[in-house]
Structures are given as C-alpha cells and as structure tokens.
Amino acid sequence: MATSSDRKVTTRTNSAAVGRGTARPSTWGFGDGQAIPWEYAPAPESREIVQLQSRYGLFVGGKEIAPRTGQWFTTIDPATEEPLAEVARAGVEDVENAVAVARRAFRRSWGQLPGRERAKYLFRIARILQERSREFAVLETLDTGKPIKESRDVDIPLVAAHFWYYAGWADKLDYAFPGRRALPLGVAAQIIPWNFPLLMLAWKIAPALAAGNTVVLKPASSTPLSALLFADVCRQADLPPGVVNIVTGPGEIGLALVKHPDVDKVAFTGSTAVGKQIGRAIAGSGKALTLELGGKAANIDFDDAPLDQAIEGIVNGIFFNQGEVCCAGSRLLVQESIAEPLIEKLKDRLATLRVGDPLDKNTDVGAINNAAQLAKIEELIEAGVAEGAELYQPACELPSRGYFVRPTLFTNVAQSHRIAQEEIFGPVLSVLTFRTPDEAIEKANNTPYGLSAGVWTEKGSRILHMVKQLRAGVVWANTFNRFDPTSPFGGYKESGFGREGGLHGLLAYVRLEDR
C-alpha cells in the first residue's frame, strides 16, 4: 500500500502567484497547505458502552446459531487494524436454512399478522434503537471507521426514524395505492454495503416488514456487527422468530441468497458492478428487484451562489463519511468566473478538517472502511496525478496505523480523466469548470450514473431549470447529502432502479392487486 507521504503535495504557492485583490488574513496562518495552528484536546467517546462478544453466530429463527460451515472470519476496526470479533461465515446450507425459516415465518406468523400488530413491533424497534442509540453509534464507528459525530448525529437517528416512519404504514396499506390492494411479496433477500451498515439495514428491513414480508439480510463482510446487534433489538422487541434473519459471509453467499428459488424479492445496495452481477444471476426468475448502485454526482456552483454556504455544502458533499457515499458530490462543477476564489476558499477549509480517530468527537474525517477500498482510493489518486490533474492535500498528520487518506482535491480535471468518470468512494474531489448553465448540464449528465446532484445558486428559476435538466434521482439545491425516511431516494440510469424512503419505498415491497 502506498503511503500518502510519497505523493507530491501541491502547495498553494502556485495559485497565490495569480494576483488577487486582497491579502489573506495572516493571523489564520494556514495558507500554503500548513496544518491548522491550534490543537484540539482529544475528546474520545468511550467504547465501554459496547460489550463485544468474541464470536457472533448467524441470526436465524430468532436465535444465534453457529454456521454449518464451522468457519468464522474476523472483522476489524479500520482505524486501528485491531480485530473486533469473529463472525460466522455462512455457507450455502446456512442460506437455505435461513430462507426456509423466513418462509415459514411468512406463512405462519408475520404474513398472518394484522397490520396494526406489525406496526407495534416496528414502533418497538424504533424505540429500542433510540434507547440504545449511543451503543449503536459507538459500535458503528468501531466497525466502519466513520466519525462518531456522524454515527451519533446522522446514522443512528435516521435508523430509528426509518423504523418509526414505516411502522406507521403497516396498518395503512389500504390507503397507500389508490384502487389497489397492497400485498406482501413474501421472502425478501437483502444485501447491504459497508458505508452505512445500520442505516442500510433500516432502509431495507423497515419497509419490508411494514408491508408484511420476512427478510434474510446479508450485511457487508467488513461491517457485520451493527446488524448482529440489531438481532438483539429484534429479540428485545419480541419480534416473532424468523421474521428477520441475518446471515454473514462473503459476496458469494449473497449471490447464493438472491439465487435461492424461494426468494420473492431481491434488494441490493452496493456497487454497479455487483448490482449487474445480481441482475444477471436472477434474470428471468420473475423475482422483484430493486437496485441502489453507484454514483458520480455533480455539485454545481454558479457565480451567484452563497459562497460560504456552498463551501460547507461542497465539503459535506464529498467528505461526509470519508466520501464513502454513493451519492457523494465527487465532481465539483464551478462556474469559471468564481473558480479561483472558490478553490482558494475550499483549500483553506480543507486545511481545517480534522482527520483521525473516528471515536474522537472532534473528528471530521475518519478511517477508510477497509484495506481494499483504501488501495482503490490510492490508485485513483495516483491515476489523477498521472493523467495530469493537479493534486492538493492539506498537510495534516495521519495516524500511524489504520486506513487513512488525506482529504484530496484535484483541479484542472478533464471529463475524460478516470477521477471524473469512475466512482472513487473516498474523500477525493475533482473540480471542473463551466461557463454556461447548458455546459454545466452537459457535463453533469456526462456519466452512466444518475443518483444525485447538487445546485448552488440564489436564483430560484435557475434552480428549477437545473432540477428539470439533471438526470439524477435526488437533486439537492443549496444543500447536499440530506436524507429522511419520508423522502424517496434512488437513481436514474446505471445508479439503479426503485426508490427507498417514503411511499415510493413502500412500493418496492408490495405487489398490487385489484380491489
């Protein structure tokens, strides 16, 4: 693995030579890529609240069971590379057992339960998640490397809110789709990624259960722990056994799960490549499918944008969760007339980002989730340099252990560069410029993806014009990376199909019959 120190760090001296009217306030003193001049005292969140088991079995039929393979794998803390726990490595037999258990629960308990009773279970789950929110936040940070302030303030509250929202639909399905009766599909196979493990679990399980389905969920192999702790929430809520089943293991187990003939519905969040693989695997099977795949969002800044807000939005857009976000604003399109001051300001802001211990409450950018992902980010950063883009990284100190990468900014990026085309899934921002709104639209849409986009301008009519023209499922105007259980989320084009959240998210888990 390449270390970041052997890369050329471009300082701002070059661009400083381009004459600008006003001198920069020297008291801030963090020009030229220097680290910020003040230190924050460490403010670590205690990990005491999390009682890790040394081993986690599969959660099937309401019980923790050992895998029939007899094999286990280790999940680690990406910030320290220390092992956290051993987790069951499911085999095909385990998958078959889990699907059979889910089917039985669908037939005998959950599928027969009136919506009002399902609702109460889901409300219970939402409440327990709120009660145990700190425990989940710490565990999520340990297993993913994301900053505690994000898991605490974003992930876990959204998880509880998601169960809360869909709980209320369970007994109102008759009103959801005019003229149609909404019936459950049956057994849902759900595969989720490692960037928002518990939040993706909630996006998958809450609407599925509300509609009366039972589920077999496979978390990502590098982040299984919050899902396994969620199993405990199911037990505390007295959820009937077999309604929620969790199998852990490598990707091929996920493939075996979606291919299982007794699965009625497949839902996947992850990379476009794996999404296509799943699509091929179940082609012609008649299974319902929703896919939430990759993205390469354009964050478009017009010359009349509120600059300070825009800077915060850009930073949030690409450095939230280390940029490991499918809807990350990884391409910044700046109107040419403001490109220079905006990039200057952005570099200053990057220098204030605190990179390091995810459990520290002051940390802005935590650890990259896994070694493979770090290698991929490093590779794409090197490709950016090799292809001629200009690299900037603030001179922050990275921890000596763990998977860390500096917040990275590329200027002079061409549309053909890999860093402008490929989903990096890391804290790497590519800056491109445009002159006219039409050019911005052309560049923003010049990607096979279509998940999200951002628009920054004070002009309302321009926002609405851009909203119409951008081929993306979510458009954030004068904001970025906002999520809510009531708000449908999902992609155009190769970013997938189907929506999660809101009434449209419910539709993905029902079949409609004539009344």
Next chain:
Amino acid sequence: MPRSTRAVVRSTRAVAAPVPGLVPADADAEARIAVRKTYKIYIGGAFPRSESGRSYLVRGADGTPIANAVRGSRKDVRDAVRAARGAFPGWEARTAMNRGQVLYRVAELLEGRRDQFVAEVAAAEGLSAGEARAQVDRAVDRWVWYAGWADKISQLLGTVNPVAASYFDFTFPEATGVVGVVAPESSSLLGLVSRLAPVLVGGNVAVVLASEGRPLPAVTLSEVLATSDVPGGVVNLITGLRKELVPPLAAHMDVNAMDAWGVPAEMAVAVEAAAIENVKRVARAPRGGGDRIDWLDDRTAQRPEWIAAFLEMKTVWHPIGV
C-alpha cells in the same frame, strides 16, 4: 381467455373491407386492379425499407399469404434507437397537456381509419368483422384513456415529503428515456396500443418491435402516428423476427428500459441478462405470459402502474429560511 388467442380461424372473406395486400379481392378483381401497399418500417418519422433489403412473408390467420413485411435487422434497431434518442428531449419537454392532446389526436385519426384497421386486424388475427371491430374500437378508446393521464399522472405519483428538518422536499415523476417495446405477439393492434400508449404519455420515446406473426396492423398504426402530431422519432417501429431483433434491442446501451411484454418465454433469461448491462428497467408480462391478458377488459388492460413503470422519481431538496 382473451378472444385474440383462442380465435377461430376464419376466412378473410368474412372481413368488412378488402385487405390491401397479396390477397385478391375476388369480387372486384375484374373491375379494378387493386393498388397494394408496401409495408415498411418507421424510423425517425420516415418509412424506410430495412437497410438489409430483406423481407418475410406474412400470412393471415388462415394461412393465406397477405403481404411481404420488412425483415428488420440489427442495424435498423440501432438506427431506430438513434432516432428515438434524438426525439426524446423535445417530446419530454412538451407540456403534459400538449402530450395529452397529441395522443388524443392519434385516437382521432385512428377513429377515421377504423374500417381499414378492422380489415387488417381481422385478417391478421382471424377474427370476425364484429370481433375485429371490438378490438379496433377499444384501441381507439385506449388512446383516449391514456391521453387523459398525461396531465394527471404526476399528481398521482408525486409527493411532498414532510422531512424532519427545515427543508422543502418534493418528489415527482419524469420519463426514463428510450424504451424498447416488444409488442404482444397475438394482439396485433389492441395489445400494442395498450403497451405503447403508457410509454408515450409519460414523455418517453419508443422503439417498437411489432408482433412477428401479425405485424401489419402495427405498420398501419405507424402510418397513423406519422400523420398525427406525434413528432418523428418519438415512435419507431420495426417488423421482423424476434430472435434477430430482441437481442440487439435488449443489449443496446442507449436504451433505458424494456417493455418485455411480448418477449417469448424462452428468451426471457437472455433478455433480462442483456438488459442489466446498462441497468435497464424491465417491465415483464405477468406470470403465464402476456398473451393471457384480456386486452378488451378495461379493468385489467389499462393501468396507471403501466405508465409508472417507465417513469423515474426525482426528489428535490431546498432549505427553508429567510
């Protein structure tokens, strides 16, 4: 069971009007030599022959040869997709009311050519004149039904989302883009209209593969489309063999969605596997096959969900503040 698939094969003599094809209109044969029609394909508002120069013999339900239809090629499919892509921005940008009026206009023109369609549908499907008339009348009415959805579907599918923060958040549907429509095999006109109209009303453009065995009413429909106000390229229609045309359409990287209603069962796996390569949305026929639906039944054969199947939901956020 729908009548179309269980139709008794009848002589084309039972039909109301002479079929403008290879069949001699025997009564008038001595009085006048009929002018036969060349059935062509419809791409970008024009009626080319296949670039391949091929044709295939189309027979009536009783086995009588009716006409030579174009045996379209992979290149024709590509040309059609290109034409469709070019027409998409303009069609999508039409106001909803305008799209509704354009589709209503199709119904108007179809109404005026009912006799011609009755004859063609009867010959193609082996129906009596009365049965064929029912099919054609329902096809006209179906355009009217979908035309009316143009300015209503957004209100049915759109939402304002009560997010738990100070943002205005709303979701509305948009067209997905170029849709490949594999028309139902047995219902030559009504089945096609029932699948094509919902694609168009939401602002999509279409590349249609007509019924392989019964393609002629579809070709005549394309002549109606060409003389209505539907812009060239919004609908492109190719006749030919399913096994030659479906694979390149399903695999085409500039097609956003497939209506696989008419895809033969034995091709379903290959079509869906090809379609996923650019994450196409695929609308499948219900279990048991698309030919089992009763196209005459308004309760089952026309649905707002069929419009929604080719729409993308777009969510927009904006802060609320002073």
